[in-house]
Amino acid sequence: MSNQKLFHVAVVGATGAVGEQIIRLLETRDFPIEKLTLLSSERSAGTKLTFKGNDITVKAATPDSFKGVDIALFSAGGGVSLELIPHAISHGAVCIDNTSAYRMDPDTPLVVPEVNIDRINEHKGVIANPNCSTIQMVAALKPLYDRYGISRIIVSTYQAVSGAGSRAIDEMLRQSKEILAGNTVEPQILPVGALPVKHQIAFNAIPQIDKFTENGFTYEEMKMINETKKILGDDSLEVTATCVRIPVVYGHSESVYVEMKQDFDLEEVKQLLADAPGIVLQDNPAEQQYPLAADAAGKLETFVGRVRRDLSNPRGLNMWIVSDNLLKGAAWNAVQIAEYIAIEQK
Amino acid sequence: MSNQKLFHVAVVGATGAVGEQIIRLLETRDFPIEKLTLLSSERSAGTKLTFKGNDITVKAATPDSFKGVDIALFSAGGGVSLELIPHAISHGAVCIDNTSAYRMDPDTPLVVPEVNIDRINEHKGVIANPNCSTIQMVAALKPLYDRYGISRIIVSTYQAVSGAGSRAIDEMLRQSKEILAGNTVEPQILPVGALPVKHQIAFNAIPQIDKFTENGFTYEEMKMINETKKILGDDSLEVTATCVRIPVVYGHSESVYVEMKQDFDLEEVKQLLADAPGIVLQDNPAEQQYPLAADAAGKLETFVGRVRRDLSNPRGLNMWIVSDNLLKGAAWNAVQIAEYIAIEQK
Missing domain, CATH: 3.40.50.720 (NAD(P)-binding Rossmann-like Domain)
Incomplete structure (x- = not known):
């Protein structure tokens, strides 16, 4: 250098x-x-x-x-x-x-x-x-998009509180301590600091990240939909998303369903993922190996597992994508x- | 009487x-x-x-x-x-x-x-x-199935630890306390008591509920797929599922995407849900109202919200379904x- x-x-x-x-x-x-x-x-x-x-x-x-x-x-x-x-x-x-x-x-x-x-x-x-939840998804889907084409994506997220900032982390940890001590909690930050209604995040799942748009989707969901199309340069791509906050500190997880434009070979899919830059394939059901937010925290890569063909649609593929939302995200x-x-x- | x-x-x-x-x-x-x-x-x-x-x-x-x-x-x-x-x-x-x-x-x-x-x-x-995760989903989908027909269901779950029994609840609470105190944890029960590999559930999301079958789906996922078809009496129904354990004590949440066989009116969908037996519609984005596991705990009903049309498929519908897994489930x-x-x- x-x-x-x-x-x-x-x-x-x-x-x-x-x-x-x-x-x-x-x-x-x-x-x-x-x-x-x-x-x-x-x-x-x-x-x-x-x-x-x-x-x-x-x-x-x-x-x-x-x-x-x-x-x-x-x-x-x-x-x-x-x-x-x-x-x-x-x-x-x-x-x-x-x-x-x-x-x-x-x-x-x-x-x-x-x-x-x-x-x-x-x-x-x-x-x-x-957006954090978009980055890890498109990083994992890119090799499949290039090889087979993708016609649609249906994603549900399991997002860490750190995506909402340090105060949201503090709130989730504080609420957890209070509830474990048998006390009630008074939510003050999540789901959206600037909105009036607050919900408990500790030991809960909140299906709202960012404000709602007029079509019933949140801005976070619209980001996943619109940014994915822009990054892949494909306006014909059909994307729908449900974004959910869960009591995890670091690491977003995503349950992603994709439909390919062509038939695919499942072993080839896994090999494409294993060979892709920035992607680590963690997919061994026999050893109960799959990506976990707690393991991905602090790492730069995007982890992919639970890769399996939809039983009802041979061009459908389910997968589980995890990455540290503050790092790769x-x-x-x-x-x-x-x-x-x-x-x-x- | x-x-x-x-x-x-x-x-x-x-x-x-x-x-x-x-x-x-x-x-x-x-x-x-x-x-x-x-x-x-x-x-x-x-x-x-x-x-x-x-x-x-x-x-x-x-x-x-x-x-x-x-x-x-x-x-x-x-x-x-x-x-x-x-x-x-x-x-x-x-x-x-x-x-x-x-x-x-x-x-x-x-x-x-x-x-x-x-x-x-x-x-x-x-x-x-x-199965608990099946019950709440079919209870919510039944009025839509009867009115429009449903061709496919893609579901991702956010399941409470109580579904794995009292020892799993104890483990999640114990791990939470240890991690909040800055200590490491030694998982002993989850994801599956009878299997050798254990994972941390506190502040994490585990994409495994029950053992794996040979097709890469877990038994929990296969239950959702097969039981849904049997209960609705419809073998042609296409169902795929990803089942995930999250650090919640009571209440399973589900991100459900369905494709109807006919065009539907979104307001009619909400009215059908509001009128359905055992279902409570909680769906008011302007008031940040949607079902939450922490609210559903201890209640007998199934709660449905985040009801919105897929922007890319006019016959596609996204919804969020929550119920107490030990009660209705x-x-x-x-x-x-x-x-x-x-x-x-x-």
Whole structure:
């Protein structure tokens, strides 16, 4: 890596759950960094974070924070992205946005490196990171899509509370302790912080992630539907989704049913998955081996198992897809994109 | 209820999670009981249980336990049912079996009262109670099946640990406490007590309920597939299922996708569900109202919400179905059947 170009990298939302993971990954991946600027809201500014043994003071993000920045990773909410990304672009930064702000913008590439890294150079200053539940699903489906074609996807998710931020994790753990002690709980955060009605998440399953749209689906479900079509570049793909929060801290699980356009060989399906980049096949019923959220936590890969043919439709396939929602579902996918940008620009 | 015939009722598996609920329901429903015989394994014999203020000593179940018994409710495992039900029948008892032993026997009616109570009189001494996850699904789908026809069902479950018995509940709560205290856990019961590999259930999701069959589906999944066809009396119905255990104590949730044989009106679907026996429609996204396992626990009804049309298939419908797996999923369905028998024989 000698003579490699070094980059001035900014992390916006540095004190959040995803921001923390991004900083850790930039460190462990030894990203070619010349300078690291950590940005946050006014409220969190002044926090000191450690990067490669040095303390860095987090500053409040403003339009002027991006002077000299080469790559800016945003995960501070859609409003912050919409406000600050135009300024970052005008200062010459390439932005990687973890929020939903730019995902469906036709001029913005929506990238999962294992699926469509070829779109990365089409960017006009911003590359969008897909929704966590979408990323792991399309990463696992891509080799099957390429080989057989996929006509429809029916997915039900089992999503971790960390997807709703650190306060949701705290709430779930606190509720669990209270209920185990025989006390009642007063839900305050989940399912959606900005909405009035709160539900118990400990020892429960909440079929609402994000707000509802007018068609009865939630925004989370619409993200899975629309982003999957955009990433695979296939508007004819039929997708339906039910997104559910369960009392797990890290790791989204998904029960995915797909219909292929062609007949498939089940052993070939497993081999395609085993050989796919970023995918680990964990599928041995005889040994009770299949992906588990608790095992996937902290890992970068997407794990796939319970791969079996639908007994009523020979072109139907059931599978179980698990990945760490803060890593491949957010921070790692963003840092992967940053690594590709670094390679392109070196 | 004067001059009503009174029955000698036996409960086999009286000390188990389902047996306890059966006894409580016989009590609260004021079932016309002349004598209540409580039976269990040798190990649990001698336990004293209370029924309407009187202590009843649980006896070890033997082939001779059924002399004079009119109605026997079995929930002590498939092996016990296969061994003792023939003796109970020979003593003249009508048996209601909560295990899988007789469910797929062509001579045995498999009954959900809201769906096919008309089959009850076809019995040859035993009426089978379906699997918990099947009961709540067919109860909710029946009005739609009758009105529009259903061609296929794709279901993913979120099942409570109580479905695996009291020891599984204890294990989940114990593991939760240990993990909250920062300790590691040593799984001992779940996913399947009789199998060698154990997985953590606290703060996790395990995509295995019951053993695996050779086709890659678990027995639980095959029960949902085969029992649904039998109860609805429709072998052409296409069903696929993924059954998952989550850290919930009571209440199974199900993400169900169905394809109707005819076009449907969504408001009519909701009205059919609201009017269906045993079903409560909880479906108001604007108020964040939908069924929750924690709310369904302890209730007899099946709760349905998140009812919405698939955006890609106008005959596709997504819904979320929740019920207490020990009540409608087991004890209550069995006691409902017993109530119909009592009415028939009075």
